[in-house]
Amino acid sequence: MVKQQGIGTSHAKIILMGEHSVVYGQPAIALPLPNVKLTATIEHMPTSEQVIASRYYNGPLSQLPPTMRGIQKLIGALTQRFAGEKDGWRLTIASELPAERGMGSSAATAIAIVRAFFDYYEKSLDRTTLLQLADIEEEVTHRSPSGLDAATSSSANPLYYVKGQAGQPLKLKLTATMVIADTGIKGVTKEAITDVQALIRKNPASANQHINHLGALVKDVRGFLEHNEVGKLGMALDAAQSDLVALGVSNDQLDHLVAVARANGARGAKLTGGGRGGCMFAIMETALGARKLASILKKNGAAQTWIQPLDQGGTI
Secondary structure, X not given: OOOOEEEXXXXXXXXXXXXXXXXXXXXXXXXXXXXXXXXXXXXEOOOOOEEEEOOOOEEEHHXXXXXXXXXXXXHHHHHHHOOOOOOOEEEEEEEOOOOOOOOOHHHHHHHHHHXXXXXXXXXXXXXXXHHHHHHHHHXXXXXXXXXXXXXXXXXXXXXXXXXXXXXXXXXXXXXXXXXXXXXXXXXXXXXXXHHHHHHHHHOHHHHHHHHHHHHHHHXXXXXXXXXXXXXXXXXXXXXXXXXXXXOOOOOHHXXXXXXXXXXXXXXXXEXXXXXXXXXXXXXXXXXXXXXXXXXXXXXXXXXXXXXXEOOOEOOO
């Protein structure tokens, strides 16, 4: 059965720690940002035309640009699943997430689209199926994705995640506030992943040392989050940034904003996501300090900032 309208939602995410190393079997910790939302709405049309409406493209599904090949492949799989190749609809994607900034825009889009289609065709959807289908898009967009983005963009809780395993919800209660800053530069996750792979082939001992160290830091941070050890968390974040710099996935603007944050009271700061652009974040002990830092980061080139309290317990 087909409804007149199907709706699917998702939200942004931020990787606290474990970028790149999570691809190689190390754990990672990610936080959902439910206030930064994405909604996909599919509406019945009386013709067989299938249309996409979004901030990046408006027009027939068949003419989606190459940058949206992942979405095209996902929608193809969904229409085939529901024998809806000849059904007419308009799919509207309304997103508050900045694209290619390490906040999970592509995964959030995939999650919302899958949920919208299942709602439209009035079929139940379990989490395993949701993540399997979302991975169709992520495989095209990110090449060898860890699955972390989709898992967090569809979760209400912080997650401790190992590739190939279900994410474990974490209780988060820190006396601290996070400031997220967008460099204004598009991240290049696929290229960064490829370059890390090349570095491992070229200098496996050094590269794997950094990857393994990132994994060890994540395991330590899990305890810091549970016991409100903000100072130790900050030191671990700084150490992780050093590993990511050594792996070649930072850039000048990220390094600059990280340095500015540290010089203005941050307990720790690092990039988040694929790197080479995108976002960084810093941990401040007070909300007032976070607001001040957000203003300072904007004066130092940040395109946009967000403030996220970390003291709300299990759900952010």
